[in-house]
Amino acid sequence: MKRFHYRQFDDIGALCDLKSQRGRTISVVIPTLNEAATVGSIVAAVRERLVERFPLVDEIFVIDSGSVDDTRMLAREAGAVVCLAEEIAPEHGHVAGKGENLWKSLFVTSGDICVFVDGDIQDFHEGFIAGLVGPLLEHEELQYVKAFYRRPLRERGRQLPQGGGRVSEILIRPLFDMFYPALGEFEQPLSGEYAVRRNLLELLSFPCGYGVETSHLIDVLQHCGMEAFAQCDMECRQHRNRELAELGEMSREILQVFIARAKRDGMIDLSPHWLRQNADFTASRSRGIVNKNTLELGERQPYHVLHHPPEA
Numbered sequence: 001m002k003r004f005h006y007r008q009f010d011d012i013g014a015l016c017d018l019k020s021q022r023g024r025t026i027s028v029v030i031p032t033l034n035e036a037a038t039v040g041s042i043v044a045a046v047r048e049r050l051v052e053r054f055p056l057v058d059e060i061f062v063i064d065s066g067s068v069d070d071t072r073m074l075a076r077e078a079g080a081v082v083c084l085a086e087e088i089a090p091e092h093g094h095v096a097g098k099g100e101n102l103w104k105s106l107f108v109t110s111g112d113i114c115v116f117v118d119g120d121i122q123d124f125h126e127g128f129i130a131g132l133v134g135p136l137l138e139h140e141e142l143q144y145v146k147a148f149y150r151r152p153l154r155e156r157g158r159q160l161p162q163g164g165g166r167v168s169e170i171l172i173r174p175l176f177d178m179f180y181p182a183l184g185e186f187e188q189p190l191s192g193e194y195a196v197r198r199n200l201l202e203l204l205s206f207p208c209g210y211g212v213e214t215s216h217l218i219d220v221l222q223h224c225g226m227e228a229f230a231q232c233d234m235e236c237r238q239h240r241n242r243e244l245a246e247l248g249e250m251s252r253e254i255l256q257v258f259i260a261r262a263k264r265d266g267m268i269d270l271s272p273h274w275l276r277q278n279a280d281f282t283a284s285r286s287r288g289i290v291n292k293n294t295l296e297l298g299e300r301q302p303y304h305v306l307h308h309p310p311e312a
Contacts, residue, residue: 001185002142002230006131012054015130018137025058026133027111030080031101031192032062035119036069042117042124043078049126051079057129061109062119063088063101071119083108092306095298097253099212103300106201114201118192121237131232132195143228144220146194148187149237171251172214175258179267182226183217190214190254193234200224202304209298210250211257218261257299 009015019026028046032039043060050057062075062082076082086094088104102116115132117124128147135145168190176183183189190213203223207215220228262268 001226002135002139004131004135004145004230004232006125006127006232006234009127009130009134012050012056012126012130015134015137016054016056019056019133022137022140024113024137025111026056026113026115027105027109028057028060028115028117028129029102029105029109030060030062030075030117030119031065031098031105032067032071032075032119033065034067034069034071036067036071036074037120038122038124039071039119040074040078042119042121043075043080045124045126046129047079050129056133057115058111059109061105063105063108065096065098065101081108092300095208095300097207097209097298099206099210100208100300102212103206103208103303106198106303112198113195114198115195116192121193123236127234128193131234132193135230135232136195136197139230141227142230143200143224144194144196144216145230145232146186146188147191147234147237148231149191149234167247167251167254171254172258176217179258179262180218180221183221185226185231186217186229187231189217193237200228202307203302205302206300207253207257207298208300209253211254214254215257215261215299218258218265222265260299 030039030042039062043062046057046060051060060080062072062080063085064072064075064082065085072082072084083104085096085101085104089107094100105114113133113136115129117128121128132145132147135142168188172189173184173186176186176189192213194213196216200220200223204216204219206212259268259270263270
């Protein structure tokens with residue numbers, strides 16, 4: 001897998017020239033839930049440097065899950081187009097969760113390349129965008145570029161230089177090593193910062209919760225092989241560390257998605273009854289699935305299927 005460093009793409013003007021030559025457009029998508037402390041500065045940095053000074057980014061969207069703080073107001077004031085996820089494509093219902101926000105973004109964005117950036121980054125810099133789109137502009141064979149970084153951990157009032165990314169290290173990387181060893185190359189498999197070509201995104205289904213990044217890595221591997229992937233080193237990423245209860249919910253959702261993929265790919269054998277029982281349990285403990293009858297395991301079908309249904 002190709003590896004890059006964000007400093008390789010410091011020349012934003014050159015990236016803009018390459019973007020023009022390739023005839024590409026770029027959308028930045030920030031999924032949010034109560035990120036008033038950070039979202040405004042992230043949006044402002046993208047707008048000021050990568051929209052107004054250099055025309056690298058064509059649109060900035062914040063897709064919000066129903067924040068009760070000032071997230072939406074601050075994002076709008078900073079220059080983003082702000083949408084409530086539940087108001088996008090209402091004919092498809094609404095399911096609370098990060099994956100839902102990312103899936104709904106496909107209905108309102110238009111870029112050939114979509115860059116997803118979490119809304120809680122405290123040390124955001126333009127490399128989080130340039131370092132992800134740069135490889136896609138330079139290398140036409142690449143489809144999906146994921147960020148990796150060192151993750152400090154704030155614990156009991158002090159900050160440790162390492163220790164963040166606990167779910168990645170304790171759950172996902174061991175599972176990948178056992179079942180999908182090629183994906184073990186990813187330094188930060190659950191990184192929320194990545195860029196993907198839209199035509200690939202439209203072929204992927206989207207688990208509605210935290211399992212979306214896990215499912216996409218597995219599905220892109222099946223669709224395209226490892227040659228479609230690249231990683232970019234962002235050096236360090238600081239954000240708010242989640243409580244153990246939140247990490248437990250996240251792990252449960254990710255594990256549910258992983259088991260479904262491993263079963264699909266013939267790696268484990270579990271009865272449909274077990275999967276249904278597990279899905280019901282997870283839904284009852286999460287933020288609530290309101291459209292369960294049409295969602296297998298709380299998962300959205302590919303955007304391409306909705307817009308290009310198979311002929312009868």
